[in-house]
Amino acid sequence: MAYYADIVEIIAPSKAKPGGRVDITVRIKNTYSSSVGIMAGGALEYGVSPWPGISFPDPSANVAGGATYSFTGYFTMPEKKATIHAYSYYYGADGSWHFDDEMTKTIDITEGIESQFGSIEILSYSRR
Amino acid sequence: MGAVYLPSQYGMILVPLANVQVKPGDKLRITCRYSHIGQAENQTLYAAIGNSGWAGFDEVLHGSKTISVPEDSAWDYHEEYVDISITTAISAGFYDLYAKIGGAIPEVISPTLHDVVEVLADIPDSEFGEISITGYIKA
Numbered sequence: 001m002a003y004y005a006d007i008v009e010i011i012a013p014s015k016a017k018p019g020g021r022v023d024i025t026v027r028i029k030n031t032y033s034s035s036v037g038i039m040a041g042g043a044l045e046y047g048v049s050p051w052p053g054i055s056f057p058d059p060s061a062n063v064a065g066g067a068t069y070s071f072t073g074y075f076t077m078p079e080k081k082a083t084i085h086a087y088s089y090y091y092g093a094d095g096s097w098h099f100d101d102e103m104t105k106t107i108d109i110t111e112g113i114e115s116q117f118g119s120i121e122i123l124s125y126s127r128r
Numbered sequence: 129m130g131a132v133y134l135p136s137q138y139g140m141i142l143v144p145l146a147n148v149q150v151k152p153g154d155k156l157r158i159t160c161r162y163s164h165i166g167q168a169e170n171q172t173l174y175a176a177i178g179n180s181g182w183a184g185f186d187e188v189l190h191g192s193k194t195i196s197v198p199e200d201s202a203w204d205y206h207e208e209y210v211d212i213s214i215t216t217a218i219s220a221g222f223y224d225l226y227a228k229i230g231g232a233i234p235e236v237i238s239p240t241l242h243d244v245v246e247v248l249a250d251i252p253d254s255e256f257g258e259i260s261i262t263g264y265i266k267a
Binding site: 112113114115116117118119120121122123124125126127128 | 148149150154155156157158159160161162163164165166167168169175197201203207211225226227228229230235236237238239241244245
């Protein structure tokens with residue numbers, strides 16, 4: 001259970017093409033009664049160590065009491081199924097960021113169809 | 129004039145095809161439609177004119193270009209064209225035409241259109257050889 005920064009949802013596709021960019025949104029709710037500095041973070045688990053990070057261009061925000069804020073991030077889809085680990089942190093009175101909550105979501109890879117041609121026909125031929 | 133057999137409610141019907149007349153210095157533009165599914169890729173669109181026979185297609189002139197084939201999650205049709213430059217390497221007469229996608233081992237080949245390209249003789253530039261007076265009268 002989160003103290004202040006409760007991860008409500010990870011919005012991400014269920015499948016993605018290997019090598020393609022995957023955009024995600026992590027929605028974090030400030031469960032405190034007044035504004036709190038909240039930061040999002042994330043990492044990708046798919047069998048490599050250390051886990052590659054997920055980029056959040058604007059990772060932190062002051063979130064009003066009771067409000068839910070959407071943090072957008074992205075990563076490059078690896079060659080196999082991966083699990084998103086999203087983290088939330090709150091800014092404490094001691095001037096430090098404190099880990100608060102975690103949520104995961106799995107993304108499968110999209111099997112790309114190999115390029116195939118069915119037919120070709122000549123529609124027209126003209127002098128230029 | 130060439131022709132092609134097409135299916136119809138009456139069976140196969142012979143549809144005559146108009147031929148196109150070209151001469152050296154012209155370009156012949158061949159517009160093709162192809163069907164594709166799968167990932168995007170660059171491929172070669174190739175077309176040739178020549179003579180189709182029992183041993184295959186004897187190409188006389190050809191043209192090619194690289195086309196960007198888009199990603200298609202389901203079978204879809206696309207149109208592209210390729211130009212063949214008509215040079216003096218081809219003599220006057222009627223020729224066959226075909227197109228393909230791919231290189232030495234093509235991905236797909238079109239049906240051959242027979243006798244649809246008529247190459248006209250290269251008419252030389254205007255020149256004058258001599259002039260002589262053939263008569264003179266009071267006008």
